[in-house]
Amino acid sequence: MDVLRQILLVLHIVGIASLLGGFLTQMSALRTGDGRIVPAMTHGALTMLVTGLALVGVVQAGLDKDVDNAKIGTKLVILLAILLLVWGNRAADRVSSKVLGAIGLLTVANIAIAVMWT
Ligand code: HEM
Structure with missing residues (x-):
């Protein structure tokens, strides 16, 4: 189970x-x-969602570790906002600086939450 968790975590980082x-x-x-x-942004955001949800399942299934529901819930809400922005604008020729800036900020915010929320 731990090997599966590690593989998913590697893919989670590839998604970031x-x-x-x-x-x-x-x-x-x-x-x-x-x-x-x-495309790297849409694929990355989808990879984060799939590997993140799979990680929750694998960690919950283990006996010795539990996920922090508040932390994961916050990361999920932020990622859903990122997905809305990238998916909704993926076909546009030009995307406003506000939308692109928000995607970058929200991504960095999720990295900070993942690392600093203990
Ligand atoms: C842009 C969005 C995201 C970023 C930047 C991100 C970042 C990270 C990072 C850096 C880690 C490794 C550090 C740690 O263990 O906390 C991590 C772990 C983890 N992430 Fe994410 N994450 C994102 C979205 C999500 C989502 C949406 C979920 C679930 C719905 C999720 C679930 C998890 C879980 C369960 C772990 C811990 C695995 C363990 O305990 O070994 N992540 N994430």
């Missing part, structure tokens, strides 16, 4: 890299207001 990396590629376009949602 894809979501945040996709956002970072749009940083210079963000200043001019002609950034867009790149």
